[in-house]
Structure formats: structure tokens, C-alpha cells
Amino acid sequence: MFRNKGKRILALVMAVALMTGLMLTGCSNADNASPTNSSNSSGTASSSSDSSSQSPFVGSKDEEYYMVTFSSGIEYWKGCFKGFEDAGKQLGVKTTYTGANQYDVNQEVTVLEQVIAKNPAGIAVTCINPDALAAPIKKAKDAGIPIVTFDADSPSSGRYSFLATGNKAAGAMAADYLGKELNGKGKVAICTLPGQLNHEERVAGFKETMASKYPDIEIVSTVNGKADQTIAATMMSGVLQANPDVNGIFASDATSGVGVATAVKEAGKVGQVKIVSFDTDKGTLDLIKDGTITASVAQGTWNMGYWSMMFLYTLHHDLVNPVDGWKNKNINPLPPSVDTGTNMVTKDNVDAFYTK
Numbered sequence: 001m002f003r004n005k006g007k008r009i010l011a012l013v014m015a016v017a018l019m020t021g022l023m024l025t026g027c028s029n030a031d032n033a034s035p036t037n038s039s040n041s042s043g044t045a046s047s048s049s050d051s052s053s054q055s056p057f058v059g060s061k062d063e064e065y066y067m068v069t070f071s072s073g074i075e076y077w078k079g080c081f082k083g084f085e086d087a088g089k090q091l092g093v094k095t096t097y098t099g100a101n102q103y104d105v106n107q108e109v110t111v112l113e114q115v116i117a118k119n120p121a122g123i124a125v126t127c128i129n130p131d132a133l134a135a136p137i138k139k140a141k142d143a144g145i146p147i148v149t150f151d152a153d154s155p156s157s158g159r160y161s162f163l164a165t166g167n168k169a170a171g172a173m174a175a176d177y178l179g180k181e182l183n184g185k186g187k188v189a190i191c192t193l194p195g196q197l198n199h200e201e202r203v204a205g206f207k208e209t210m211a212s213k214y215p216d217i218e219i220v221s222t223v224n225g226k227a228d229q230t231i232a233a234t235m236m237s238g239v240l241q242a243n244p245d246v247n248g249i250f251a252s253d254a255t256s257g258v259g260v261a262t263a264v265k266e267a268g269k270v271g272q273v274k275i276v277s278f279d280t281d282k283g284t285l286d287l288i289k290d291g292t293i294t295a296s297v298a299q300g301t302w303n304m305g306y307w308s309m310m311f312l313y314t315l316h317h318d319l320v321n322p323v324d325g326w327k328n329k330n331i332n333p334l335p336p337s338v339d340t341g342t343n344m345v346t347k348d349n350v351d352a353f354y355t356k
Contacts, residue, residue: 056319059093063121065312067305070108070128071227072099075281076254076301078355080150083305084124091313093121103227105132112136122146122312124305130154130197146315148334150304152198160315160332163308165299166339167198170278171205171252174297177344178248178276179214181294188248189239190222191232191256202252202278220246225256232259233266240267247273254279254296261292280345280353288350298353300340307338 067084069077081097088095098115100107108128113136115123123140127133127149137157140147146160153162178188190206193199203222210217221239225232232255240246240263249264251257257277264273270292277284277296287293311334314320320333345353 056317057091057313059091059313059317061092061094063093063316064118065093065095065122065309066115066118066120066124067095067097067099067308068108068112068115068123068125069097069099070105070126071103072097072101074227074255075283076279079280079301080126080305083302083307084309085305086302087306087309087313091309093313095309096120100128103128105129109133109136112140116140116143116145119143120145121316122148122309124148124150124308124312126151127154127157127197128152129195130156133157146312148308148311150308151299151301152196153337155197161311161334162337163304163311163340164198164337165297165342167201168205168208169339170297170299170342171202171207172209173205173342173344174202174250174276174278174295175206175209176213177295178250178274179210179217181274181276182214182217182248184214185216186247187218187220187243187245188250189220189236189243189246190250190252191225191236191260192222192252193227193256194224199252203250206250206252217248225251225253225259227253227255229255229259229262232256233262236260236263237266240264240269240273249273249275251275251277253277254281254284257293257296258283258287261287265292282354285345285350285353288345288347291347294346296345298343298345300342303340307340 065088067081085095098111100111105128109132112125116136116139123145125137125147130153133154134157137147137154137159141158148161148163149159150163190203192203207219210219220243223235223239225235236259249260251260254277261275264270264275274294277293279296280298284293284296288296322333323329323331326333
């Protein structure tokens, strides 16, 4: 569900797309990528030569737009790139997926620098660390390359727009659901990724909501899952041993969610410990289906990729011109942030979230 501001923004852009005939389809699955192994696709907009001369929304196969991630092989990014790729096919441009194959700051910086050197038509990047990615993002923008961030931001970078979940609200949503599941009483642990802005915001929203709405629920431990199922499982096993009365866990990412679910299973506490996780990878959905994970916050990953591509295209083609000469007047022609929406996945609706 979109928050009001994000909904208005997306509705406006969607209206433009509809009026210009962007009702084409395309589908493909993103392959795993590494710094030296990218996947790409190109689409051809099904338009006549007459419409090509009239519509600004018919691109060229020579235009290449990049999506850059970290931990590039994880399933989560597939939904993001699917949206990016679908938009590219509608526009008739080439889209390429690449990223750091590890959860490594320096590696992602290196990959982004390599992409910038190619002088692409545009870049959508998710930021493992907001400070570390700021300089290369600014470098791309200064070079005239349209660049937006998605999922995880770098606010000081000067990026044109940030497209993502309203993370603080999503964390609050998770807390409210878990608080009700625990009937307002108990002890809770958190597994997250400290230092990554989107996760810090989720945890902040979670903690604030617990404190204000569920004062009889105590948060006893917060651990770093390091985007690794094995590490998350090990860390949460330690928490459960030290705090045998924990009856709730919040995991701020899917990998941590699967890891803490493993810890709960190994402790023989399935059903006794309620888990609220994030995202809709198959592992998470399967664990919701079997009752190990109670619920998960589904992010609008396809929206992140789709509208990132659309924003980049409009920038590359100078289609957004709210003020004449905005480039020389330090004016941003795009909304600085867009909330791409969330939904709560439970056993009642889990089947709808499996990828077809």
C-alpha cells in the first residue's frame, strides 16, 4: 500500500506512461551477477515508425541502463531487476544487472566505479553504506549520468531520487503485528544489519512502536546477521540460549529471517517464538507456509526497479523540465523520495506472493 505522498507521485508518472502508450509487456528472470559477470536484456518497443517519431517514450537499443547491487546473487534483487527490465523492454532500451557478489562495501564501490567508466545512459544503485557510496554517486552525476538510488539510500550523494519502502513505517508495521501476536507481553530479539540506513530505519520504527504501544514487551537483544543465514542462525541461537523466555523475533531482512527461523527450529520452539521477517523470497514464503515464520513485510521490489528505470529514462531524454534551466540552478526535477509500498504476508495470503 502506498503512503499518500508516494501514491500521488507514482499515480502522476503512471498517468504519463498510460497517455504515451506504455502498455507493453515483457518478462525475464535476473541471473546472479558478480563484479565481472553481468546479465542484461534489451527490449524493442512495439511501435510503428510513425509513433516512434511522435512519442518520446521509444528509446534506442544503444541506450544501456545499469542496476548495481551488493550481495548480487540473493533472490531479493530479482524482483527489483524484473521491474527494471520490464520498463526497459517497454521503452526499447538495454538493461544490465551487476553488483558486488559479496556483502562488501569496497567491492560495491569498485563495481559502481566500473559502471560509471562505461558512461551508461543511467544507473540505479542500492547502497550498502550511505557514506561509502556518496562519492561515486556524485561522480556519476557530475559526469552527466542520471543516477537514482533504490532500496537503500545515500542521502548526501546528490542522487536525483530514492525509491524504496518507507522503512520506518514498515518497521512500525512489523512491531504492531508482532505486538498483537504476543498479546502485548513478552520478550523480543532483533536480527538486523547495522550501518545500512534502510535497516536502521526499520529497527527505529520497530523500537519506537514497541515502546509506545506495547510497553510490556521488552527488547532483550539486537544482533547483526551480516546478511548471512548461517551467521544469523548462530547469533540467534546464542540469544535464545541466553534468554529462554524470548517469545518474539523481528528480522529486518529475508536472509536474517531464514537464519533466525533455523535457530528457532533447532531450539524446538516453532510456534512458541513468533517471527516477523521481511520480503518474499521463496525460503521465507515456505517458512510462513509451514508455520515457522509468522509473517513477513513484503516490499514493492518490482516498483523499485520499474520506476527507477522510468525516472532514469526521463532524465536521460530531458523529458522532465519543471523549471527552465534546472540543471544550472541546482533544482531537482524529480521527487527526492518515493515510497514503493508494503503488504503483510501471512499464512492466509502467502500463496499469492509466490513468483509465477
